[in-house]
Amino acid sequence: MSRRHTLMGHTLMAAASSLVLLAGAAGAETVAITNARIETMGPAGEIPSGTILIRDGRIQAVGASVSIPADARRVDAKGHIVTPGLVASDTSLGAGEVEGEASSNDFAGATAEMSASFDVSLGINPASMLVPVARVGGVTRALVTPELSGRGEKKGEKLFAGQAAVVDMSGGTDSITKRRAVLVVDVGTEAMEHLGGSHGGVLQLLESSLEEAASYAANKGGYEHGTHRPYRQSKEDLEALLPVIQGKMPLLVGVHRVADIRRTLELGKRLKLRLILDGVEEGWMMAPEIAASGVPVVVDPLANLPRDFESLNARLENAAILQAAGATVVIKGPYVGHYARQVRYNAGNAVAHGMPWPAALAAITATPAKVFGFNDRAGTIEPGRDADLVVWSGDPLEILSVAEHVFVRGIEAPLTSRAQDLAHRYQTPDAALPPAYRN
């Protein structure tokens, strides 16, 4: 016990210099970002040259001609592009520090008794070292998803990974935008690794789990008084499934090959679920069908290898083809939160392989905000939304571009992280004192 605490203590001390809390409404200032090429991703479309006025953490006005209050701090965007803060979708960001150290991870909390009900938001650490790194990369919000189990965790009979949360990158204790945003489940090979059986068996288990919840909802009295048959799932898990079967909470389903995608869509229709499909490597082969279903998809545009027998036809053009067919496409990066900043490169790669640039930018801003149900807060630049904004040195999807200004909920973040502190500490090798005496 003491060893672990000591280690944590050291980590926190080392981190102190780059630990910056942005939240706390007290600090919110009035800011005008002027001379900006604004990609609002909202109803105002693109504003070739305009101003964004930020007040009390929110966007007060945006347009070609906005009157600027005398007390506003002005930030000259120098004609550069301003976008909404980027959204990292389906990531462990904030719920894990070092992937290989189970003790540092909070994303794999599901157990046999606490599966659908596992709420990842309670384990999120807004002071994570990963948050400033993501912020420097222009990421201001994340859909933090639980994973079925982490490395070294015990596997068991559990189907749902748990409930995902929407989090902002302010670093403050009030950074949870939305708890229980979606329920996460996988019906592919990943699930089979935990449950055994077959892809079909996993789908059967999913359907019976949801039907059990429906039965529970209809027989709550009997269940409480012990006059109804016992259920396979715990009471907490059954309760957690109620908003899903009522169509209030989306079910984010990891699914990969054509046959499984089709069966999942059928299941969703039968049980009137609000589905979101995640992974969908073979989605391009049935793009019109997916588009017609109205079910949004979350894709990694770089996934083009036959990783398993369920993704034999994975291709770089997946995002472009799905989008062209009319599907709602969210672009994601790697799950591990250290690489949240990669989401814009992935959007760039989707464009390289056919996706229109505006759709790719939307796929990492407005679209995930809408799909994951926080578009009332972020994802677009329009009055009333939280001021999550990034001024870019160039095309935001180009790797060579960097974020010049990042605002999270109206507060400008310093563009520093522990990683950059290290870079600066070691950039001068031949000093008199060891590096430990620098910054």
Place this chain on the structure above:
Amino acid sequence: MKRHHRVVPLVAALALLGACASNAHQDSPAASPADKGKDKPVYAGLDPVDDKNPFPSTYHPLPSVTTALVGATIFTGTGARIDGGTVVLVDGKIAAVGKDIAVPAGAKVIDAHGKYVTPGIIDAHSHLGVYASPSVWANSDGNEMTDPNTAQVWAEHSVWPQDPGFIRALEGGITTLEILPGSANLFGGRAVILKNVPGRTVQDKKFPGAPYGLKMACGENPKRVYGSKGRTPATRMGNVFGYRKAWIDAQEYRRKWDDYRRKLADYKAGKGDKAPDAPKRDLQMDTLAGVLDGSILVQNHCYRADEMAQMIDISHEFGFHIAMFHHGSEAYKIADILKKEDICVATWGEWWGFKMEAYDGIEENAALLQKAGVCTVIHSDDDILTQHLVQEATIALAAGRRMGIQIDEAEAIKWVTANPAKSIGVLDKTGTLEAGKMGDVVLWSADPFSVYATADQVFIDGALVYDRHDPAAQPKSDFELGQTGPAHPGPQGVGPGRPVLTTSTEQPQ
């Protein structure tokens, strides 16, 4: 390297003894009648220097025609940028590179105006073939996790040439790969250099004349793998014991063979009446001895600065050179030492934090190393990342510029061309666009440091091995045949609607 027949009859074996004594493959005079019956034959395969290349390359360049890429922006890999330049490929070699180059008569001319040309991209850290797709149990052949020292295993014996990942990498511009064993062991085994052409056998892909590498690993992986089995190494100090013990054994092995060869020479010269007994050949020791004689290059997986410094001390203790530290997340902390030791560092642009020894990994690593004059390499260690290796270099380039280290693209392209070529021992053959080198060339649709660029044509030894717009020049592995559903619509081109910018993205802030 001259080769002998695999099965050497007894008489020939007798003749070989003389050759062994001098470490040269010349025929020895027939044994004199006085020697008859006293020689101790060394049968085929028992003398390590008898044949250092028992799995020889059967690579033959694909058919090529004289080709001229005309009008491109060229990053030569030597640090130069040529605008509106021409690259001419003749007989599989680079014949000329420059601005005012005459196109040979009859050459196939490729209009490359508005496009970019670079040397073929080299990934110095790949597990393609040894961890093939699909990543099922049967294809997991990269880590012989049965002993902390498996210097005796060779990655090429695990390479599945039909891994679809090779072709995906080709589509990303990769022309040469170093395939390494995994990092579970202190000594993982021999690495092999491949040309990224489709082949029926791994020998068909082997880079002719390339030296072998030896994969070594520091840190968490060996101590975790063996510690969890209740064996040494269970700690980092156990790791270091394991390295030193192995090098002591290897020096002893060399001494035995040297002793034998000296005694044999003496015997041949008429001193003594009894031929010496040859030591028993040991495949593990052969590889380590190859490092000590300088013919095998040490490729050392090592994340932490302090551990790299200790590995350097071990190399001094036993008298070998470390060619490259791989991953090197903390290399920026000891850039001066690495420069002094002339050790290359292969790292990523953005990977960090996946384990404790990578916790101090920073995007600025490569730029800081470059600034210090270290031979800097961007590698993949990943079957997706290898397809976008220039993008990974771009991440490192952007991070360097963000902190004020100005490196231009013509220099940064060396991170994935000339520098990896140097580190794996093939810079005399490929890695730059210089006359006489192999015609390994990529034609990019745009500046390769742009996320929108794709490798449109890839040449290996002058042959067009991949063309994004010609289905006839798009190889497919056996595994992929018959598995696709509906016909794929093919390349989609770059999506519309990109912003036209007046500001530069190259000089941020």
